[in-house]
Amino acid sequence: xxxxxxxxxxxxxxxxxxxxxxxxxxxxxxxxxxxxxxxxxxxxxxxxxxxxxxxxxxxxxxxxxxxxxxxxxxxxxxxxxxxxxxxxxxxxxxxxxxxxxxxxxxxxxxxxxxxxxxxxxxxxxxxxxxxxxxxxxxxxxxxxxxxxxxxxxxxxxxxxxxxxxxxxxxxxxxxxxxxxxxxxxxxxxxxxxxxxxxxxxxxxxxxxxxxxxxxxxxxxxxxxxxxxxxxxxxxxxxxxxxxxxxxxxxxxxxxxxxxxxxxxxxxxxxxxxxxxxxxxxxxxxxxxxxxxxxxxxxxxxxxxxxxxxxxxxxxxxxxxxxxxxxxxxxxxxxxxxxxxxxxxxxxxxxxxxxxxxxxxxxxxxxxxxxxxxxxxxxxxxxxxxxxxxxxxxxxxxxxxxxxxxxxxxxxxxxxxxxxxxxxxxxxxxxxxxxxxxxxxxxxxxxxxxxxxxxxxxxxxxxxxx
Ligand code: HEM
Numbered sequence: 001x002x003x004x005x006x007x008x009x010x011x012x013x014x015x016x017x018x019x020x021x022x023x024x025x026x027x028x029x030x031x032x033x034x035x036x037x038x039x040x041x042x043x044x045x046x047x048x049x050x051x052x053x054x055x056x057x058x059x060x061x062x063x064x065x066x067x068x069x070x071x072x073x074x075x076x077x078x079x080x081x082x083x084x085x086x087x088x089x090x091x092x093x094x095x096x097x098x099x100x101x102x103x104x105x106x107x108x109x110x111x112x113x114x115x116x117x118x119x120x121x122x123x124x125x126x127x128x129x130x131x132x133x134x135x136x137x138x139x140x141x142x143x144x145x146x147x148x149x150x151x152x153x154x155x156x157x158x159x160x161x162x163x164x165x166x167x168x169x170x171x172x173x174x175x176x177x178x179x180x181x182x183x184x185x186x187x188x189x190x191x192x193x194x195x196x197x198x199x200x201x202x203x204x205x206x207x208x209x210x211x212x213x214x215x216x217x218x219x220x221x222x223x224x225x226x227x228x229x230x231x232x233x234x235x236x237x238x239x240x241x242x243x244x245x246x247x248x249x250x251x252x253x254x255x256x257x258x259x260x261x262x263x264x265x266x267x268x269x270x271x272x273x274x275x276x277x278x279x280x281x282x283x284x285x286x287x288x289x290x291x292x293x294x295x296x297x298x299x300x301x302x303x304x305x306x307x308x309x310x311x312x313x314x315x316x317x318x319x320x321x322x323x324x325x326x327x328x329x330x331x332x333x334x335x336x337x338x339x340x341x342x343x344x345x346x347x348x349x350x351x352x353x354x355x356x357x358x359x360x361x362x363x364x365x366x367x368x369x370x371x372x373x374x375x376x377x378x379x380x381x382x383x384x385x386x387x388x389x390x391x392x393x394x395x396x397x398x399x400x401x402x403x404x405x406x407x408x409x410x411x412x413x414x415x416x417x418x419x420x421x422x423x424x425x426x427x428x429x430x431x432x433x434x435x436x437x438x439x440x441x442x443x444x445x446x447x448x449x450x451x452x453x454x455x456x457x458x459x460x461x462x463x464x465x
Contacts, residue, residue, distance in 0.1 A: 012027060023434075024434045030053075051333075057389035091265065100245070109403065117410075120154065132450050132452070133452055144445040166216075178210050181202040221255055265403065270411055273322060275446045277319055280322050283426055291416075334353050367390075
């Protein structure tokens, strides 16, 4: 078990603060959320209603899995995220409309199709490693933008093939202001104002960024249509999808919305999880060495491929434990379609019920030493002994993250490649401050020292000259 004060990097506020939500809504989760099954965020009277918080695996199972059709995405999430995540996508679709859109793209996420992508993941990892090898020795490097770059390249190639003419640098750069305004959008939504209509800090820049992102996404679709070439990729599945019941195909707005959502949801969360994993390994050198030894034992100096990636059991456990402590999506919510109960608790129609992944994953009743870092918590026998829904970085039930297996294979390949090639250590003097506007990021990025490791003439591994 590894301990460090940064592993719980803030103190929950006694009273929730709207102001704090600009950058880190997690501080508003009360202490009770780390101990109780259910608690209530009192809201900000008279304008905002209370928000129900649930942290019990059994209640979560009931709402997300066994009675999933009785709940929809909640009003606050829709108001906060539609815009930065396109409203016309399966992320926001409901009922039969959601079902056929999700089914239409699921084929791309079948295990055998994903294993075929591992070579692409490894190629992207190699390209990132080459960039790091050119770095000046001894200077801290911000791994956060590097992880955004590499995970964006991964999703782009998986969704579209190489896409050489696509300006990925500009696309990723425009995402920062588009997603950066989410903190203020959440405040608007909570006090009942429409975030798209009310000017707030960053809103004009965000609107300009979203216009660019929308036009760039449409251009990708038009380019594919104009080429007349049918490729075997996710965009093709979107273009040829047809609702089996109504025969309807996706409208242009849905095509754009879904492609954009895949590009954004398909890289931002993985980038965040990768940054935290590298940071945790930089802190805990013994675990970093253990992971490196596993990679050498499983793959030697060979590139990670479909035959080796699933044997990297400890690497996967490190990622799982990293997403327990720092879940990239720290929470999400639902609202009941009708007045209802969950366990002993009553909820009216349309009331927000938030699932606090951050608190669930650090809950005193569910985890020993909840703020300590210990990848062995994910050893198979330990997993079996826990409630299945005590750990849900990807959500649960029918709306579980579509990209879960994709992300796990991708991140295992990236992490194994990086740790075999480099030694990561913390940058002296770095202070961790959480920035949880959209995903759970570190404010100001994630500076680390990255030292290459190369085979010597004897075949031993030693630091590069
Ligand atoms: C570490 C990486 C990732 C994490 C932690 C993550 C987490 C999540 C979470 C928590 C949800 C919401 C579940 C809910 O509301 O019930 C979600 C939904 C979704 N994710 Fe991910 N995600 C990741 C990677 C990906 C990737 C790589 C893709 C695509 C390739 C993707 C596509 C989606 C989509 C389309 C949805 C909406 C599913 C639906 O509503 O049916 N995600 N994800």
